Amino acid sequence: MTIAELFQSAVGANRLSDSPELDCQLLLCFVLGVDSSYLKTWPERQVSDDQSTQFNRLLQRRLDGEPVAYLIGSQGFWSLDLKVSPATLIPRPETELLVEVALDLALPEQASVLDLGTGTGAIALALATERSRWEICAVDLQQQAVDLAERNRQRYQLDNVRLFASNWFAAIPAQRFDLIVSNPPYIEANDPHLSQGDLRFEPASALVSGDDGLGDLRLVCTQSVDYLNRGGWLLLEHGFDQGAAVRELLDQAGFASVETRRDLNGLERLTLACRSD
Ligand SMILES: C[S@@+](CC[C@H](N)C(=O)[O-])C[C@H]1O[C@@H](n2cnc3c(N)ncnc32)[C@H](O)[C@@H]1O
Structure with a gap:
């Protein structure tokens, strides 16, 4: 079978x-070990039986709902190609808004930054690529996620990021x-x-937060005040319908300049706030 034949039959089946x-x-790129331009340049090349079998097995798993990122073990985020695993969330394009907003803040040249619940390291590593003088700590409850983020960090040699396991602030130094x-x-x-689409394959530890979904946001809003410099910023991603609740949590915690930003779909996606006193 040629690349073009295998591709067309698979697209029709999916x-x-x-x-x-x-x-x-x-x-197909993953199985053949090539990039997408190769598929377009050499559509008439033959695919071996082994490659065709491997591709069809992966396609079947995709048809059963498994996210492509887990099947190929990686996902693009910002300018990075990150290793992913079922230990944590597959980074989402919406989260790039948080990176953009963070980079727009007026922060010291050698800002100290903390990424809570880093997963693959997506946010911390994206910030580190853009700001080599920032000192970034990134933590996750899951040691497997920390190990994965560390592999991603090493791949891009981002020496300004330090990763370790912590239950939110529990292991953060004073x-x-x-x-x-x-x-x-x-x-x-x-x-x-939670029982639909990609979410079925991602761990509850990365998705679920109590009965109202706000348990972890509540904790982070309340405790962050004690870990921020005066004039320091807190940026939180949240559900599209949680903006008002998060603004209230931040107001109650004594933050100033509380503001919610919308994503490209026009949905409330992240809220930022400043520690003023
Ligand atoms: C929604 S995922 C976000 C992952 C990554 N920051 C991203 O944007 O792709 C939430 C992450 O928080 C981590 N997490 C959950 N509970 C935690 C806790 N108590 N302390 C630290 N991290 C936690 C999960 O393991 C998961 O990696």
Whole structure:
């Protein structure tokens, strides 16, 4: 079979996905060990039986709903190609808004930054690539996530990021930061979306936060004040319908300049606030 024949038959079969062409392209590139331009340049090249079998196995898993990122073990985020694993969330494009907003803040040149619940390291590593003089701490409850983020850090040799396990602030040294960022779990325990689509394959530890989805956001809002310098910023990603609740939590915790930003879909996606006193 040629590349073009295998690709076309797979796209036709992949009716369950929203993006059959992209899925098949990513899977085929992974199996052949090539980039997407190769598929377009050499459509008539033969694919070996082994490669075809491996591709069809992955395609079947995709048809069963498994996210492409888990099948190929990586996901693009910002300018990085990050290793992913079922130990943590697959980084989402919406989270790049948090990176953009963080980079726009007026912060010291050698800002100290904390990323709570770093997962693959997505936010911390994206910030580190853009600001080599920032000193960034990134923590996660799951040691497997910390190990994964460390592999991603090493791949890009980002020496200004330090990763370790911590239950939110529990293992953070007595220190104040200029910026705290977090994309914590924020889905309600009984949300029906948890049993649909990609979320079925991602760990509850990365998604679910108590009955109202606000348990971790509440804790981070309350405790961050004690870890921020005066004039320091807290940036939190949250659910599209949690903006008002998060603004209230931040007001109650004594933050100033509380403001919610919308993502490209026009949905309330992140809220930032400044420690003023
Ligand atoms: C929604 S995921 C975000 C991952 C990553 N920051 C991103 O944006 O792709 C939440 C992360 O918080 C971590 N987490 C959950 N509870 C935690 C806790 N008590 N302390 C630290 N991290 C926690 C999870 O393991 C998971 O990696």
